[in-house]
Amino acid sequence: MKKQVAAFLLMTATLGSVGGLARADQQMTPAEHRRLFLKGAELWPVYCNQCHNARPPSEKAPVEWNAIIMHMRTLGNIPPDDAQALLEYLKSGH
Amino acid sequence: MRTIRFLVITGMIMSLAIFTEASRVLAQDLGASDAATLKEIQREMREMRAERKRDRELIQKLEAKVDGLEKGSAKTQATTEQLKTTDEKLQATTAALQQTTAQVKTLQAKVDQPIPAPDFSEAFNRYLGSHTFEITGAAAGNFIYDQQSGALNDLHHASQNSFFFDWEPMILYRPADWILFEGVFDAGFGSTGTGMDLSIADFQLFLNKYMTLVAGLYDQPFGDWYENQSPMWVNRFITAPLPFGNEAIVPPSELGLQLRGGMQWGTLGQDFDYTVWGGNGPNFSEAVPGAALSGPTSAASAQSNGKSIGARLRIYPLPLEWEMGRLELGASTYNGKWMNGNWFNSWGVDFNYFKDNLQARGEWIESYRQMPNGVPTDHREGWYVQAGYFLNDVNAPFVPRQVNDYIHRLEPLIRYSGVNQHAVATDDIVAATGVGLGGTQIGLVPDFGINGSPALYAPHSREVALGLDYWIAPSIVWQNEFDIELPHAGGVFVSSTGAQTPAGAIPNDRAFLSQFTIGF
Numbered sequence: 001m002k003k004q005v006a007a008f009l010l011m012t013a014t015l016g017s018v019g020g021l022a023r024a025d026q027q028m029t030p031a032e033h034r035r036l037f038l039k040g041a042e043l044w045p046v047y048c049n050q051c052h053n054a055r056p057p058s059e060k061a062p063v064e065w066n067a068i069i070m071h072m073r074t075l076g077n078i079p080p081d082d083a084q085a086l087l088e089y090l091k092s093g094h
Numbered sequence: 095m096r097t098i099r100f101l102v103i104t105g106m107i108m109s110l111a112i113f114t115e116a117s118r119v120l121a122q123d124l125g126a127s128d129a130a131t132l133k134e135i136q137r138e139m140r141e142m143r144a145e146r147k148r149d150r151e152l153i154q155k156l157e158a159k160v161d162g163l164e165k166g167s168a169k170t171q172a173t174t175e176q177l178k179t180t181d182e183k184l185q186a187t188t189a190a191l192q193q194t195t196a197q198v199k200t201l202q203a204k205v206d207q208p209i210p211a212p213d214f215s216e217a218f219n220r221y222l223g224s225h226t227f228e229i230t231g232a233a234a235g236n237f238i239y240d241q242q243s244g245a246l247n248d249l250h251h252a253s254q255n256s257f258f259f260d261w262e263p264m265i266l267y268r269p270a271d272w273i274l275f276e277g278v279f280d281a282g283f284g285s286t287g288t289g290m291d292l293s294i295a296d297f298q299l300f301l302n303k304y305m306t307l308v309a310g311l312y313d314q315p316f317g318d319w320y321e322n323q324s325p326m327w328v329n330r331f332i333t334a335p336l337p338f339g340n341e342a343i344v345p346p347s348e349l350g351l352q353l354r355g356g357m358q359w360g361t362l363g364q365d366f367d368y369t370v371w372g373g374n375g376p377n378f379s380e381a382v383p384g385a386a387l388s389g390p391t392s393a394a395s396a397q398s399n400g401k402s403i404g405a406r407l408r409i410y411p412l413p414l415e416w417e418m419g420r421l422e423l424g425a426s427t428y429n430g431k432w433m434n435g436n437w438f439n440s441w442g443v444d445f446n447y448f449k450d451n452l453q454a455r456g457e458w459i460e461s462y463r464q465m466p467n468g469v470p471t472d473h474r475e476g477w478y479v480q481a482g483y484f485l486n487d488v489n490a491p492f493v494p495r496q497v498n499d500y501i502h503r504l505e506p507l508i509r510y511s512g513v514n515q516h517a518v519a520t521d522d523i524v525a526a527t528g529v530g531l532g533g534t535q536i537g538l539v540p541d542f543g544i545n546g547s548p549a550l551y552a553p554h555s556r557e558v559a560l561g562l563d564y565w566i567a568p569s570i571v572w573q574n575e576f577d578i579e580l581p582h583a584g585g586v587f588v589s590s591t592g593a594q595t596p597a598g599a600i601p602n603d604r605a606f607l608s609q610f611t612i613g614f
Binding site for chain 1: 368
């Protein structure tokens with residue numbers, strides 16, 4: 001049983017890693033950027049304030065938001081599309 | 095013009111010659127008989143001479159005019175040549191200007207074209223590199239005064255006051271967009287002097303949209319408190335609610351694996367998330383009822399009967415478009431064998447509601463620990479409920495605007511929390527007390543996040559906490575908390591040998607805490 005669980009986790013991790021790398025190569029169109037920005041602007045005051053005061057986009061550099069949103073996506077179990085929208089908003093609002 | 099003049103003169107000479115010859119021939123033919131006719135001829139000749147003279151004068155005038163015209167034409171031609179040269183230069187300049195204008199237009203178009211910020215940020219990211227190293231976290235300094243008005247289990251008591259400082263840097267390292275390392279240190283000056291602890295150290299692998307694998311040392315994903323509310327700048331209060339303080343109902347952290355994720359199940363805002371995990375499992379300071387839960391690192395060496403398993407589900411039922419705020423409802427469970435096949439089981443429910451300036455949250459937790467040697471199950475339960483309201487929109491009448499500006503930064507808070515358990519281990523209380531100069535116990539000592547009240551160690555502890563936060567910035571706050579300890583009677587104190595002593599009277603204490611916190 002333990003071996004089966006370990007094999008499952010290993011397989012999932014491998015597939016997930018490939019998927020993650022593929023995501024990194026995707027390029028968004030300006031329209032998609034705009035859609036995510038607007039969605040992020042709507043989510044930001046609600047999702048962030050639910051646990052703590054929402055930090056303004058200007059508090060961090062865009063490159064810093066990359067890491068912080070990854071951290072918050074895990075901690076808050078934020079749906080990936082919502083996390084992406086928050087990231088676009090926070091980076092664009094800098 | 096010279097050619098014309100030559101032809102005119104030649105023609106006139108030839109006409110005169112022809113006319114003279116004709117007169118001579120005519121005179122020979124007629125003779126001198128007709129004098130009248132000769133005179134007429136002579137008169138005509140004189141007229142012709144006069145006419146020739148006028149013609150000559152006219153020619154001379156014409157020649158003068160022609161000369162003038164020729165001179166004027168030369169000037170005109172020179173001017174024309176100059177104009178032509180100037181025109182050519184102008185055309186060349188115009189062409190160059192047009193080219194420059196086109197280049198300027200192209201550049202202007204590029205400048206005027208809005209550069210999407212994500213593109214800019216991505217370019218900035220590429221400039222910095224693909225790896226991101228981020229340091230965030232919080233730091234705080236505080237002052238705690240605790241009025242210890244009575245004894246607890248024959249321990250010395252004395253009112254306490256002290257300053258503390260704590261620094262909790264969080265390091266995030268992002269090698270790629272599918273993996274993140276997170277580490278949190280806890281360094282500070284507490285009741286035992288300067289100390290340092292590793293709170294979190296884990297890898298987060300984003301397997302796909304709905305699955306994230308976390309491996310390492312992490313906050314217990316049970317309920318909301320440990321994971322989401324424990325950071326100093328996030329916690330609205332200075333202290334933790336009683337079930338998450340020194341008498342924790344579930345272990346505060348775990349060493350193992352998590353699988354977690356979230357998804358939208360309805361319209362925007364209607365989400366669902368899950369977390370399942372396993373790890374080293376729970377461990378207790380002693381095998382007596384009421385013993386304190388210990389950390390997962392000690393469990394790594396002391397625990398020998400299987401690992402823990404846990405699960406948490408949360409749902410967010412309110413769509414954003416309803417503008418009714420955001421409500422979270424959650425349920426958690428955490429289970430594991432803590433010693434020789436004896437199980438520790440726990441479950442809890444929690445809620446969190448946020449709308450505009452209002453925030454409320456609460457949790458209920460229960461745990462059951464099977465005891466060895468026929469000792470009854472160690473049953474514990476704990477809860478808290480709290481609410482806070484930002485005074486952003488409150489304008490006090492008859493006060494200056496500056497005063498209202500201060501009021502707008504205030505957030506009054508209230509929290510009620512409690513723990514019910516049959517027993518508390520005496521050794522745990524002694525371990526929490528300080529020893530002063532000369533080896534004299536000076537009473538229950540506060541520490542960072544704990545007011546030090548003896549009442550916190552009562553089997554049936556209760557606490558009302560009143561808070562007033564002054565928010566300087568979204569992550570910079572001056573917090574003030576007044577704790578009222580209202581323990582209920584009942585329960586026992588248990589020694590390490592299992593001897594039980596009724597808890598008896600527990601003093602009602604008061605404590606005041608003030609803390610300046612910066613989240614960075």
